[in-house]
Amino acid sequence: MRQYNPKRLQRKLLSLTTAAALSLLTSVSHAWAAASINDIRIWTAPDHTRLVLDLSQRVNYDLFRLHKPERIVIDLKSTRMNAKVSKLQLPDPVLLSIRHGKQKNGTTRLVLDVKEGVSPRSFLLKKANGKPNRLVIDLIPKQKPVIKTKSQQPKTKHKDIIIAVDAGHGGEDPGAIGPNKLYEKTITLGIAKSLAAYIDAQPGMRAVLVRSGDYFVKLGNRVKKVRSEGANMMISIHADAVKQRHVKGASVYTLSESGATPDRIAAALAAKENASDLIGGVMPGQEVSDPFIRNILGDMAKRDGLDSSEMFANLVLEQLKYGFPVKYHKPKHARFAVLTALEIPSILVEVDYISNPKREHLLRTKAHQKKLARVIFNAAKTYFIRLGRLHENKPMIHTVNHGESLWSIAKKYGVSISSIQKLNGLKQKALRVGQRLRLPQS
Numbered sequence: 001m002r003q004y005n006p007k008r009l010q011r012k013l014l015s016l017t018t019a020a021a022l023s024l025l026t027s028v029s030h031a032w033a034a035a036s037i038n039d040i041r042i043w044t045a046p047d048h049t050r051l052v053l054d055l056s057q058r059v060n061y062d063l064f065r066l067h068k069p070e071r072i073v074i075d076l077k078s079t080r081m082n083a084k085v086s087k088l089q090l091p092d093p094v095l096l097s098i099r100h101g102k103q104k105n106g107t108t109r110l111v112l113d114v115k116e117g118v119s120p121r122s123f124l125l126k127k128a129n130g131k132p133n134r135l136v137i138d139l140i141p142k143q144k145p146v147i148k149t150k151s152q153q154p155k156t157k158h159k160d161i162i163i164a165v166d167a168g169h170g171g172e173d174p175g176a177i178g179p180n181k182l183y184e185k186t187i188t189l190g191i192a193k194s195l196a197a198y199i200d201a202q203p204g205m206r207a208v209l210v211r212s213g214d215y216f217v218k219l220g221n222r223v224k225k226v227r228s229e230g231a232n233m234m235i236s237i238h239a240d241a242v243k244q245r246h247v248k249g250a251s252v253y254t255l256s257e258s259g260a261t262p263d264r265i266a267a268a269l270a271a272k273e274n275a276s277d278l279i280g281g282v283m284p285g286q287e288v289s290d291p292f293i294r295n296i297l298g299d300m301a302k303r304d305g306l307d308s309s310e311m312f313a314n315l316v317l318e319q320l321k322y323g324f325p326v327k328y329h330k331p332k333h334a335r336f337a338v339l340t341a342l343e344i345p346s347i348l349v350e351v352d353y354i355s356n357p358k359r360e361h362l363l364r365t366k367a368h369q370k371k372l373a374r375v376i377f378n379a380a381k382t383y384f385i386r387l388g389r390l391h392e393n394k395p396m397i398h399t400v401n402h403g404e405s406l407w408s409i410a411k412k413y414g415v416s417i418s419s420i421q422k423l424n425g426l427k428q429k430a431l432r433v434g435q436r437l438r439l440p441q442s
């Protein structure tokens with residue numbers, strides 16, 4: 001007969017309890033999934049649609065396609081849906097609808113109904129810069145073959161000066177956030193669009209918007225777009241933020257040469273702006289490491305680009321001084337990834353501090369955004385006039401589009417209706433499509 005051993009019994013009981021607890025835990029993790037999807041967002045870009053899931057932790061997932069009708073299915077293992085899918089604004093040009101359901105084994109299944117020929121690309125992003133673990137699903141529509149007929153070719157003459165206007169941040173990357181929740185990405189787009197309108201109204205000039213909506217463009221692709229459009233100038237628009245709320249004023253940056261005296265404040269700002277790829281969501285391994293490594297320009301073109309950038313930056317600062325607070329009265333220099341289109345004058349303007357509540361309030365208004373755009377436009381114009389590439393006296397022209405009125409045109413350029421009427425000798429307010437209107441110079 002076995003002897004009663006209290007210690008042995010205790011051990012046995014303990015191991016039983018552990019096993020029971022473990023099995024209980026396993027079943028709990030099936031019923032109450034370990035991870036959760038806490039938010040879901042969608043960003044529509046001209047060349048893709050991006051779906052972003054905020055995750056409580058890293059998850060395992062499978063992605064596959066089903067046809068007739070076209071669907072993309074994502075199975076997230078041991079994951080619970082805590083996000084409101086119904087809040088998404090759908091349909092989108094490629095994503096028609098989203099459904100989700102719980103599978104027996106604790107898997108959450110997302111079904112995306114997509115347009116014909118859409119191909120998916122997905123990747124996980126690690127927790128970084130205040131953003132949680134994320135799953136990014138890009139939906140890329142089938143490329144339509146581009147057949148250019150004569151009438152579709154660009155209307156502008158070959159000699160037009162092309163100015164690339166780059167609205168900082170966008171989509172997943174809000175940029176700096178003001179005390180009253182104004183996003184940098186929102187005001188940069190507002191100013192960029194106004195600036196583009198002024199440029200397009202100037203005979204001999206044409207604008208290219210690097211970003212035209214609320215979506216993310218990675219830094220490398222911004223530079224690529226500037227180059228592929230054959231731009232003669234690049235203006236990147238940003239707004240800064242610091243802890244001290246009273247700080248205000250604009251500053252203008254150009255790219256620094258390697259080996260130049262390091263400016264710690266400018267370098268910190270460049271690091272902040274260059275982190276955009278991590279926040280906006282670039283497939284791991286494709287982030288910009290060092291823009292200088294990939295720089296393929298010769299020394300002459302580089303030197304020329306740096307000199308012209310400096311000259312243009314000074315012109316912008318001179319113009320800004322007339323109506324805006326300026327933080328630094330000389331251009332500052334740092335290694336900004338977005339300024340590597342070195343062969344042309346390329347500047348980054350921090351229009352003001354969004355962290356200052358008074359400035360944030362102003363920056364939110366369209367009128368203030370327009371004033372800033374106008375000043376930057378004047379500087380660009382002066383630059384090309386000095387170079388002898390633009391005539392000083394040519395008035396700005398607006399060609400009337402469908403649905404436009406004198407009121408909407410006056411609003412667009414921040415001028416009065418009566419000044420347009422006077423300048424163009426207009427007796428009535430009715431306009432016809434295609435009518436060319438001269439715009440007041442200031």
Ligand SMILES: [Zn+2]
Nearest residue numbers: 168175238239
């Ligand atoms: Zn920025």
